[in-house]
Amino acid sequence: MMANLPTVLSLRHLFVLSLALNVSLILRMVYDEQGGNNNKKSMEVYNHNILKSRLVIPSTSFANSTRKDHSGVVDRVIKLDHGDPTMYERFWRQMGDRSTIVIPGWASMSYFSDGSSICWFLEPEFAKEVVRLHNVVGNAVTQGRHVVVGTGSSQLILAALYALSSPDALEPITVLSAVPYYSSYPSMVDYQKSGLYKWGGDAESFDKEVPYIELVTSPNNPDGYSRQTVVNRNQGLLIHDLAYYWPQYTPIVSASDYDLTLFTLSKSTGHAGMRIGWALVKDREVAKKMTKFIELNTIGVSKDSQLRAAKVLKTISDSSQDEESFFKYSYKIMEQRWKLLRAVVESGDLFSLPKFTSAFCTFFNQELEPQPAFAWLKCEGDIEDCESFLRGHKILTRGGRAFGDSPKYVRLSLLDTDENFMLLLDRLSTIQH
Amino acid sequence: MMANLPTVLSLRHLFVLSLALNVSLILRMVYDEQGGNNNKKSMEVYNHNILKSRLVIPSTSFANSTRKDHSGVVDRVIKLDHGDPTMYERFWRQMGDRSTIVIPGWASMSYFSDGSSICWFLEPEFAKEVVRLHNVVGNAVTQGRHVVVGTGSSQLILAALYALSSPDALEPITVLSAVPYYSSYPSMVDYQKSGLYKWGGDAESFDKEVPYIELVTSPNNPDGYSRQTVVNRNQGLLIHDLAYYWPQYTPIVSASDYDLTLFTLSKSTGHAGMRIGWALVKDREVAKKMTKFIELNTIGVSKDSQLRAAKVLKTISDSSQDEESFFKYSYKIMEQRWKLLRAVVESGDLFSLPKFTSAFCTFFNQELEPQPAFAWLKCEGDIEDCESFLRGHKILTRGGRAFGDSPKYVRLSLLDTDENFMLLLDRLSTIQH
Structure with a gap:
């Protein structure tokens, strides 16, 4: 029966399955670390949304990549070298005609x-x-x-x-x-x-x-x-x-x-x-x-x-005072992306991320941590050229030299689509384990 | 009775009257020169449109200038030093939603x-x-x-x-x-x-x-x-x-x-x-x-x-094949503006304009003359600085020196509103007579 399914479909299913497995792994790690229950609901909602949106929204990019090579998304290069802020598109879709x-x-x-x-x-x-x-x-x-x-x-x-x-x-x-x-x-x-x-x-x-x-x-x-x-x-x-x-x-x-x-x-x-x-x-x-x-x-x-x-x-x-205000919405996504990214990075020894101190935010009226638009990722150990290393794993980033710094660093965009962000997590996780 | 009318209104009436007189003068001159009847209808239509549009459309600019100084439009500076193509706005208004x-x-x-x-x-x-x-x-x-x-x-x-x-x-x-x-x-x-x-x-x-x-x-x-x-x-x-x-x-x-x-x-x-x-x-x-x-x-x-x-x-x-196509519409306006401008300039000895030779236009399928977006006007006789001279008559132009040429020349935009173009004709005519 499996063998009769079209290749594209089965690969896609396999991919979703692998991601779901990875994400649950990540979530478990986040719990273990934080020992709390506080983030559970939002994470699940987020995870659910991601999977839902990945199955619904990216039909064109999925279609494109699978049409090009039958190996499907697994082989697709994810481009995080630019800071293209496509992450925000969903919010503006939800706003409907309000900003037309x-x-x-x-x-x-x-x-x-x-x-x-x-x-x-x-x-x-x-x-x-x-x-x-x-x-x-x-x-x-x-x-x-x-x-x-x-x-x-x-x-x-x-x-x-x-x-x-x-x-x-x-x-x-x-x-x-x-x-x-x-x-x-x-x-x-x-x-x-x-x-x-x-x-x-x-x-x-x-x-x-x-x-x-x-x-x-x-x-x-x-x-x-x-x-x-x-x-x-x-x-x-x-x-x-x-x-x-x-x-x-x-x-x-x-x-x-x-x-x-x-x-x-x-x-x-x-x-x-x-x-x-x-x-x-x-x-x-x-x-x-x-x-x-x-x-x-x-x-x-x-x-x-x-x-x-x-x-x-x-x-x-x-709408700045609304429950679904732009800054609350985008803050939440950035918060969740940083938590997932840190969890993946901290599950191994290959990479590290900057550590930030929290400060009081007059806008949200609480003590908060920075969660930048880019991750300044460092390759630890023997990897001297982090950009080349990640390119070998089909993740395009911008190497530290372009920023006047060591090639052990890369900058990667965290403002891309949910799909690409989840692919990033999946690949960083695979590299480390 | 006259004295009881508001100043603004009577000035405006006087202005329209003066322009109408000038325009009829211009039209007569165009006839005398060309001896033909061919242009009569289009000129009248144009003239009618101009007066109509001047009475209807420019209510704000009229209001502004009269509110600022009670001397009204007669004293208003007309700015033809830039090539701001506001002339085209009416065409796009007529197109309604087609280009929304x-x-x-x-x-x-x-x-x-x-x-x-x-x-x-x-x-x-x-x-x-x-x-x-x-x-x-x-x-x-x-x-x-x-x-x-x-x-x-x-x-x-x-x-x-x-x-x-x-x-x-x-x-x-x-x-x-x-x-x-x-x-x-x-x-x-x-x-x-x-x-x-x-x-x-x-x-x-x-x-x-x-x-x-x-x-x-x-x-x-x-x-x-x-x-x-x-x-x-x-x-x-x-x-x-x-x-x-x-x-x-x-x-x-x-x-x-x-x-x-x-x-x-x-x-x-x-x-x-x-x-x-x-x-x-x-x-x-x-x-x-x-x-x-x-x-x-x-x-x-x-x-x-x-x-x-x-x-x-x-x-x-x-709409390129329509009766009211963009190029037909704008060709007609430029043709009429150049005829009126040449008539005013040729009615005296103070100014001159470039002479163009006609050529076959493959778009309109006929022999036609250039009718540029700018007039490269020359002050004849003793006037050495044409820009200053015209500024004295409240017409802003760009002097020849800016173009690497003699200050006896100025460039003036012919792409401005009908109102400003008619004011230009009126003033050039007044200067010469």
């Missing part, structure tokens, strides 16, 4: 949004919802700040470098960030071979007495730790990249209050495809120069995405 | 669009409609080309400079364009002080034996003439900026067939606020490098705007 936007063909045709704003291409509705969300979450001071919108926060980093550097300087200003830094910083800074600024590498080892710009990413990408400035000298200019300073990733300890702070929709709400980021800028002249950069670079920022972003932020603020 | 787009909150969340394309953030639907529209219009060969989408064609110009230059070259490559060139080229090329490329000025006076990139804008911004390459040497690399190569502006004489060609929605359909442009690229490696630039610059291009752009392009292609 309708744009008629004649709307928003002009280059201009608001002639009275320093940032002339900024949609007032978007600016309003940005300020409102910061007030709801409590993660940034918005008073006395100019909002500058960008095509993702990538464009805003370049705009900030342009605004903080001087065309008359004899030497390009040095741009620093402490290791491990966001892997794209070096190429973003240097790809144009600009005479205004140049990449200077690790902020920790910077010993020259020259002007510099320090990029402070907090919580940090890749390792998730909260960060302060490192160099702390008079000639230092600062860009605070707070893409991950949201309650699902880290306790909100206070409202950030810096000169130039960057946020992005990609990591806060999961809408990476919109390419919308924003800067909160204290100095009027810096805001003007950033606006000028974006004018020369792309003559403004998509109105359609700004309007859609406004709607998405509004939906989050409107 | 609905985007649910969960859609297009990923960074990625199409893993199989060189340009991994290109929405397949947008690429399909780009190719289709070029086939409908006949203005570009798409076979054997890679489509690269950009945040407006500005970003694509930078992407092309990046792709065509070499990081290993000893000197930055020289970027040229023949005078008068698009006023933004020099600052777009030089604002980052890139070591890859640098602005070299007028292509006509280029005499160095070094590698170069020539920007060929055809029809040209600001003067509207069709252009060919100027330098024509072996080491030359070419970027063809065909933003205005559409039937409403110039006869489509053949399908363009270059190595690297740029188009943009801003000028073709009037959707400047979307920030969507595209490149047709012959060489696979150049397309890859352009994609890499956009990845480092903005990690892709707004999915929302790409989807909306696809819908807009589809609407145009679907």
